[in-house]
Amino acid sequence: MTDASTRAAEILANHRDSIDRLDAILVYTLAERFKHTQAVGRLKAEHDLPPSDKAREAKQIERLEWLSQEADLDPEFAKKFLNFIIQEVIQHHKQQQK
Numbered sequence: 001m002t003d004a005s006t007r008a009a010e011i012l013a014n015h016r017d018s019i020d021r022l023d024a025i026l027v028y029t030l031a032e033r034f035k036h037t038q039a040v041g042r043l044k045a046e047h048d049l050p051p052s053d054k055a056r057e058a059k060q061i062e063r064l065e066w067l068s069q070e071a072d073l074d075p076e077f078a079k080k081f082l083n084f085i086i087q088e089v090i091q092h093h094k095q096q097q098k
């Protein structure tokens with residue numbers, strides 16, 4: 001291997017280490033979020049509240065748009081990602097009402 005390719009392999013390994021740590025943060029963050037949404041689902045089931053709340057979601061999407069711009073993240077991707085999670089949460093809430 002040349003010096004340049006050895007250096008490139010080191011840089012790649014460092015980036016991948018960081019990516020692995022960030023993936024762990026994402027998994028723990030999502031798990032923590034689902035713990036809270038499960039608690040919200042229990043509360044909704046106990047008090048006969050609907051599984052979804054479109055007004056709350058609209059506020060979250062608006063905030064996310066601003067946050068993504070601040071963070072230099074594609075806002076369309078951020079919206080798709082949040083929507084994907086919220087749809088999963090709503091399914092959980094529907095299950096909790098059965």
Ligand SMILES: C=C(O[C@@H]1C=C(C(=O)O)C=C[C@H]1O)C(=O)O
Pocket residue numbers: 037040051052053054056057060085086089090093
């Ligand atoms: C968690 C809630 O239930 C649903 C899921 C949401 C979410 O995952 O952020 C937001 C709104 C609701 O449609 C809530 O009402 O706060």
